[in-house]
Amino acid sequence: MIDFLKELWAFAKVRKKYWLLPIIIMLLLLGALIVLSQGSVVAPFIYTLF
Numbered sequence: 724m725i726d727f728l729k730e731l732w733a734f735a736k737v738r739k740k741y742w743l744l745p746i747i748i749m750l751l752l753l754g755a756l757i758v759l760s761q762g763s764v765v766a767p768f769i770y771t772l773f
Contacts, residue, residue: 731747756769757769
């Protein structure tokens with residue numbers, strides 16, 4: 724996973740695609756939020772956001 728992130732950063736740096744990084748970070752945060760809340764009491768409230 725670390726190698727993938729290093730390659731992604733190198734791609735963004737070389738190709739000047741810095742605008743992709745906030746999108747990728749937000750997608751990772753939303754994915755982590757959904758995965759971590761699967762078995763919790765907060766899950767119904769998170770699913771109402773989508």
